[in-house]
Amino acid sequence: MALNISNYSLKVKHNVLLDNVQLNFNSGTISHIVGKNGVGKSRLAKDIILNLSGYFPKGFASGVTVISSYSNIPDDITTKVLFMLLSQTYSIQHIQQLISMLSIENIPQGVLIKQLSPGQKQKLKLISFLLEDKEIIILDEITNSLDKITVNEIHQFLNAYIKHHPHKIVVNITNNLDDLHNVAGDYYLFSKKQIQQFHHKDELINQYVEE
Amino acid sequence: MIEFMKSLFNKVFLFLALIFVLSFLIGWYLPIGIEKVEKLDYRDYLFSTYTVFTQFGFLMFSFIIAFFVNKEYSNKTILFYRLLNYNSVKFFLNKIYVLIVESVLLVMIMLTIVSVVYQNFSLFPLMMFLLTTVVAQYIIIIGLISFLSRNILLSIGLSIAYWILTCVLVSNSSSLSFLAIFDASNKLYAHVDHVFKTGNDFISSSNSLLIISYIGCLLLLSIVISTLTNRRWLKLGID
Numbered sequence: 001m002a003l004n005i006s007n008y009s010l011k012v013k014h015n016v017l018l019d020n021v022q023l024n025f026n027s028g029t030i031s032h033i034v035g036k037n038g039v040g041k042s043r044l045a046k047d048i049i050l051n052l053s054g055y056f057p058k059g060f061a062s063g064v065t066v067i068s069s070y071s072n073i074p075d076d077i078t079t080k081v082l083f084m085l086l087s088q089t090y091s092i093q094h095i096q097q098l099i100s101m102l103s104i105e106n107i108p109q110g111v112l113i114k115q116l117s118p119g120q121k122q123k124l125k126l127i128s129f130l131l132e133d134k135e136i137i138i139l140d141e142i143t144n145s146l147d148k149i150t151v152n153e154i155h156q157f158l159n160a161y162i163k164h165h166p167h168k169i170v171v172n173i174t175n176n177l178d179d180l181h182n183v184a185g186d187y188y189l190f191s192k193k194q195i196q197q198f199h200h201k202d203e204l205i206n207q208y209v210e211e
Numbered sequence: 212m213i214e215f216m217k218s219l220f221n222k223v224f225l226f227l228a229l230i231f232v233l234s235f236l237i238g239w240y241l242p243i244g245i246e247k248v249e250k251l252d253y254r255d256y257l258f259s260t261y262t263v264f265t266q267f268g269f270l271m272f273s274f275i276i277a278f279f280v281n282k283e284y285s286n287k288t289i290l291f292y293r294l295l296n297y298n299s300v301k302f303f304l305n306k307i308y309v310l311i312v313e314s315v316l317l318v319m320i321m322l323t324i325v326s327v328v329y330q331n332f333s334l335f336p337l338m339m340f341l342l343t344t345v346v347a348q349y350i351i352i353i354g355l356i357s358f359l360s361r362n363i364l365l366s367i368g369l370s371i372a373y374w375i376l377t378c379v380l381v382s383n384s385s386s387l388s389f390l391a392i393f394d395a396s397n398k399l400y401a402h403v404d405h406v407f408k409t410g411n412d413f414i415s416s417s418n419s420l421l422i423i424s425y426i427g428c429l430l431l432l433s434i435v436i437s438t439l440t441n442r443r444w445l446k447l448g449i450d
Contacts, residue, residue: 046449049290050442070449071290076221076282077213085213089295112220132294 002026003136003169008055010040010047017043019193027135028166030158030183032201033173034208035190041173042068045138065132068140073125075114079107082124090131098127102157119150126157140173155182177205213295214309218279224313226275231317234271235325238263253329257338258407260325264345265393265400269374272349277366280306280357289448299358299444303437307354314346337413341403344422345393348429355433359440361447392425 005023009016017040025031035041045068047053049061073082086095099105102123113121122142130137139158143151155178162170162185172179180187180201187198189208198204218224238260242248248255283289283302292302322339326332356373357366377391388397399418406414413419437444 049449050446052446066290070287072287073291074213074217074283074288075286076217078220081213081216085295088212128291129294 003171005055008053010043010053012040012043016193018190018195021193021195023195024197025169025171026186027169028162029170030162030185031169031171031188032180032183032185033171033188033190033195034175034177034180034204036208036211037175039190041190042140045140045171045173046070048136048138063134064136064138065129065134066138066140067126067129067142068138069144071125071129073113073121073128075121076112078110078112079116079124080109082113082128086128086131094131094133095127098130101160102127103153117147119146119153122146122150122154126154130161135167136169136171138171138173141175142172143174143176143179151176151178152182155179158183177208180205214305218309218313221282223275223279223310227310227313228317230271230275231314231321234263234267235260235321237267253325253331254334254407254410256329257325257334258404261338261341261345261403262395264342266395268345268349269353269370272346273353273367273370274363276310276350276353277357277360277363277370279310280354281360281363281366284447285362287448289445292448293445299441300434300437302444303354303358303433306358307350307433310350310354311343311347314350315343318342318346333412334407337406340419340422341414344426347426348393351426351429351433355436358437359443389425392421 003023003025008018008021008023010018023044033041033044045066048056048064049066051061077085083095104120104123104127107116107120107124113124116124126142143154146154158170158172159182162168170185172183172185174180187201187204189196189198189204191207191211196207198207218227239251239256241263242251242255242259251259280303283292289302297305318339322335322342326335352373353366353370356369357363360366360369374391378394378396380387381391381394382396391397392399394400399421402414402418406412
């Protein structure tokens with residue numbers, strides 16, 4: 001299975017970000033997208049949900065989960081309440097499976113989420129949104145501004161997750177080159193309104209750094 | 212469930228309670244402090260409180276209602292609601308449902324205290340009906356404006372602009388009286404005044420029906436609008 005959108009263009013007002021490109025992401029691997037700020041990486045993720053460009057088929061967004069800075073869990077409830085709410089919609093078994101994969105057993109249950117560390121919040125967010133179990137998962141800068149230990153834990157989690165879910169298409173939009181080093185996958189560079197695929201991460205990193 | 216929890220954790224219920232206490236205090240202060248009335252009886256006090264709710268409600272309630280709704284946009288939690296299988300109308304209805312239930316509870320508590328102090332419960336059902344519907348009106352209108360607005364300042368500004376505009380329209384044309392039925396320039400206010408002064412315990416059935424129809428129409432209109440704006444709801448929550 002793959003995500004294929006042909007002749008895709010993305011505009012914000014009169015500013016063309018992507019011009020007539022092929023979106024082609026495979027299942028069973030993490031597709032890393034790298035690019036300088038403002039090239040349209042996050043805008044692509046938003047467009048997949050909102051379909052403002054009109055390029056995505058009707059109902060396409062219902063099969064997509066986006067985990068990003070604009071998909072937060074409420075911070076004015078406790079962890080306990082969060083899991084209570086999630087368990088009303090999703091199976092406890094599935095929740096427990098993700099909890100053990102992300103090792104969050106030490107997060108206090110009775111504390112408001114706003115009082116947790118950024119890493120703890122990010123792990124809770126990953127668990128919550130991955131419960132949707134959608135075929136396409138877009139991760140948008142999920143390792144941004146996190147401590148090194150949490151970033152490593154998330155990398156290990158992603159490697160394990162894609163191994164357990166080889167049918168899923170996971171796109172990782174990132175500026176953190178450690179993601180490329182620690183999580184194997186396909187590599188794409190957004191540059192000059194085009195998407196370029198690289199077979200090896202070092203080639204991509206060299207071109208990205210040179211730009 | 213989630214909204215009740217949030218209203219407790221982020222102190223919305225506490226602020227709502229403070230607004231109700233303040234409104235009942237202003238209802239006492241206006242005749243005593245400004246009109247220099249020496250003794251305020253049960254009926255006059257409750258009518259004064261009703262006046263405070265109808266004339267200053269948009270000012271007093273706009274912030275807390277807008278905060279409760281707009282916070283989800285500014286905190287970027289709309290995709291979380293989608294995760295819980297919410298759509299725009301379910302989101303909107305849950306928000307206003309919690310605020311209305313909490314307001315009914317607070318009206319009941321405040322009226323019980325006043326009635327116990329005066330040792331008179333004769334106007335309890337009428338005041339319960341009037342204050343609940345007046346506040347429900349604010350919750351639905353300000354809630355809908357907030358639901359459609361990007362941020363809290365815009366929501367408060369539009370709510371107050373709506374209030375001023377409807378007051379002007381109602382005072383200038385009787386055919387537009389349905390826009391703000393509780394306003395002091397409207398016939399309903401004069402009727403309530405007459406009921407309080409003549410010693411009756413409830414308003415006429417036609418006026419009761421008018422209020423129920425008004426709230427019903429507001430609710431229906433807000434359901435239609437919030438149903439049709441699902442994509443806007445997502446966009447406001449993401450962009």
